[in-house]
Amino acid sequence: MYPSNDLSLLGWNDGLAAALPGGTVPARVARVDRGAAEVVAADGRHQARYGARVRRAAASDPVALPCVGDWAALAPLDEGRYELAEVLPRRTAFVRGGVSRDSRGGLSGDGQGQVLAANVDVVFVAEPSMHATDFADLGRIERLVALAWESGATPVVLVTKADLFEASAGAALADLLADVADAVPGVDVHPVSAAAGEGVDLVRSYLDGARTAVVLGPSGAGKSTLVNALAGAEVMETQQVRAADGRGRHTTVHRQLIPLPGGGIVIDTPGIRRVGLYDMSDGVDLVFADIEELAADCRFSDCGHADEPGCAVLAAVASGDLPERRLESWNRLQREAAWMARRSDARLRSEERRKWKVIHKEMRGRSRP
Structure with a gap:
């Protein structure tokens, strides 16, 4: 099922090779299980358990967990086994x-x-x-x-x-x-x-x-x-x-x-019932490029397209040029993206506070006679 020996058929290139740590071999993640991944290396398929570095990274941020499509650095173990030592930088x-x-x-x-x-x-x-x-x-x-x-x-x-x-x-x-x-x-x-x-x-x-x-x-x-x-x-x-x-x-x-x-x-992939937005910057704006274009003609630069006078977006809805469903969908995704950003910021602030508490505790312990 998987091509052997030639990882270029799976997308391996010189840029990825430059990021590969010394003493490791490259592999692409084909499937993920709890605490381990099925990977495809030049010598075939392997089940590789996560190394300590991967586990630490994932503990602080689940996005760092290996996923299907990742390129990974494998550390050789005995008896032809491997450990997934590091996830290489993701292109997308x-x-x-x-x-x-x-x-x-x-x-x-x-x-x-x-x-x-x-x-x-x-x-x-x-x-x-x-x-x-x-x-x-x-x-x-x-x-x-x-x-x-x-x-x-x-x-x-x-x-x-x-x-x-x-x-x-x-x-x-x-x-x-x-x-x-x-x-x-x-x-x-x-x-x-x-x-x-x-x-x-x-x-x-x-x-x-x-x-x-x-x-x-x-x-x-x-x-x-x-x-x-x-x-x-x-x-x-x-x-x-x-x-x-x-x-x-x-x-x-x-x-x-x-x-x-x-x-x-x-x-x-399995069927998706609910997909939440995450760390949005331009994605919503690109999907609603028509609304962004109309908004350029609104009277106010910070128009929320709700009940402001001179709103070009509301005028387009009233004339039938823009479906009302489209504006409702834009509002819904904008609210969700803003909510997720606030939740993410709150989580990062909480993690930062926990980190400094540990540092201060260690410093107090060292200062005691």
């Missing part, structure tokens, strides 16, 4: 925040993040054209694309199961694709039917050479079916969407790195 990282809804419908969480995939070139946002009687979830697409932009990778939206949409919806697929394109300006949007083989070659074209992609989306979006179509083999188990409610079953239960015949790597 798709990070979701630890956000959930509390019993009152508000946001709650710890302000910490989780890396879903690292060193990714392309984020395929897979959204099924239909879930029972529900059409594509534009809000979910906006959220995932914002995180994709923030990761440093290039987002591409795949409207999956496109053949089923035209067969059952009685509406033009082109209209749905236009709605999705309007929700993510500047992002490529493609219809795909992996089961029928439609659009698969187009998806594969994004992975020329040793480029890496991650496929993200809800259960039942056909992610594993798409990965199988790209691989030309049944590398991932698939199941049908339940007929009763149109919801997908969780077939993929872990993230996994899968090299493709002819080049390119894809990371399959």
Whole structure:
């Protein structure tokens, strides 16, 4: 399944080689388990337990935990075994925040993040054209694309199961694709039917050479079916969407790195129900470039687009040029990004206080006769 000896087929390059500590060998993380990772090195696959440095880094920041797609430095042990001694610097990282809804419908969480995939070139946002009687979830697409932009990778939206949409919806697929394109300006949007083989070659074209992609989306979006179509083999188990409610079953239960015949790597992921924003800077602004452009004509430079006079954004909503749903989604993601930033700052301040308490305690202990 994995190419042997030639790590360049998995994306290894001179830049990564320069960051490799002496006395270690390189490997790419293919799958993560508790306290260990399945890695692919030049001499094959190995199960490598985390070294002390990795455990210390992860204890203070979960984002430092090894994840699928990472390049790692392995320290050789006896009997041909390895220890994962260090995670090499990431070129890109798709990070979701630890956000959930509390019993009152508000946001709650710890302000910490989780890396879903690292060193990714392309984020395929897979959204099924239909879930029972529900059409594509534009809000979910906006959220995932914002995180994709923030990761440093290039987002591409795949409207999956496109053949089923035209067969059952009685509406033009082109209209749905236009709605999705309007929700993510500047992002490529493609219809795909992996089961029928439609659009698969187009998806594969994004992975020329040793480029890496991650496929993200809800259960039942056909992610594993798409990965199988790209691989030309049944590398991932698939199941049908339940007929009763149109919801997908969780077939993929872990993230996994899968090299493709002819080049390119894809990371399959379990279905995502809730993805919190994390450490946003430009991601939301890029998704809502249309609102940012309108805002330039608002009377006030700090306009919140709520009830201010001379608001060009509200005027666009009133005229029908900007869907009200779009402004509501912008408001929701802006609030969440601000909340996550406050939570993250509070956590960092708390960690800093704890660190200085330890230092002061040690200093007092040394000063005693």
